[in-house]
Amino acid sequence: MKKALLFLTAICFMSCKEIIVEKDLVVKTNEDKFVFASWAHARGTFDASKWETKLASYDSLGISELLIGGSPEFYEKLIPLASEKNIKIHAWMWTLNRPNDTIANKHPEWYAVNRAGKNSLEYRAYVDYYQWLSPFHPDARAHIKNNVRRLSKIEGLASIHLDYVRYVDVILGKDLQPKYNLVQSTEMPEYDYGYHPIAREGFKAIFGKDPQDFDHPELSTEWRQYRLNAVSSLVNELVKIAHDSNQKMTAAVFPFPEMSRQMVRQAWDDWNLDAAYPMVYNNFYRENVNWIGFAIEQGVNDVNFPLYAGLYSPALADPKDLEKAIRLVKEKGAQGVSIFTADNLSKEQKAVFIKLKEEFNDE
DSSP, X not given: OHHHHHHHHHHHHHHHHHHHHHHHHHHHHHHHOOEEEEEEEOOSSOOHHHHHHHHHHHHHTTEEEEEEEOOHHHHHHHHHHHHHTTOEEEEEEEOSBOTTOTTGGGOGGGBOBBTTSOBTTTSOSSSTTOOBBOTTOHHHHHHHHHHHHHHHTOTTOSEEEEESOSOOOSSOOTTTGGGGTOOOXXXXXXXXXXXXXXXXXXXXXXXXXXXXXXXXXXXXXXHHHHHHHHHHHHHHHHHHHHHHTTOOEXXXXXXXXXXXXXXXXXXXXXXXXXXXXXXXXXGGGTOOHHHHHHHHXXXXXXXXXXXXXXXXXXGGOSHHHHHHHHHHHHHTTOSEEEEETGGGOOHHHHHHHHHHHHHHHTO
16 A cells, blocks of 8 residues: 555656646746847827737737837727737836926926036937936936836836936947037037036035046046946836836846946946847947847846847848847847837848748747
8 A cells, every 4th residue: 555655656746747847848938939029109199900900010020029109098008909919018218318398398407417517408419309307306306207107007018118218428329420420539528418416516525526627527437437326226216116016127228338338328237127128229330240249248248137139120121131130149148139110121121030930939
């Protein structure tokens, strides 16, 4: 009798073990699935038939996640439709750059200030929609937190996706500078932001120096880090708000942390994100496709959360380049790609998505 019981116990143990192993394999497969995503725009009032057509198109390309800008009401209508196609919806939120923000516009003191003493509501660097709030002003920070709280109430979001969570570009990409008749061999005062009076006062209280008086502020590692910390602390507070509501927090970021620090004062390797989407737009920097893999590899080595490579479709118009880029970022450790945007893909580019969707899903 004892032998029979031991035999049955052993069989039961082995069966349970097989079930557990099988379950773990399924979970691992889901986690390791390479994701195809796209940024998208809401554009106008919600039209269910239009979005059913768009979702079907995304689904045919293997796109299973959308990072889309819109109102809470828009998301509440879109999420049920998207779930029918097993497409996840992320709420794409412009964070510190807030063009035409009717609440913020009433408070000029909330806006970022450059080294020339001009605030971002009055002087708009590069383009008119650059209207940046200061991460140092407590009321501006509170306003941004309220924006996250509103999104946190939406059920079914894949994440709240932060964008423009940095300073104005102190240095533009090489390919962008000629478009503004610029040669940015130095950090020019009109594009060097973070000089809000609150920032200067706080820095002076610690170091006894006003950064406005520096002959070469770009050489002060303390002043750079002080500004980096203001954005990082804001992001991590936003992450906590999201997590307290059982929402995930992701962000679109510059290509890799060291580059981000230099170009836009963004230390995203200090952030408590659930995932990041480095925008490895190689043509902005006059770099080849191999650079995309290099940039992703740096990020993978610097952070302990998943990365999804942001690809710029016009830079990869040649379908061979697009395929090479996707394969490279997968090889370098990214969990997926997000294209800007799937709506603008050519027939040949779409064929690449379909091909790789089928190939990667069979792995």
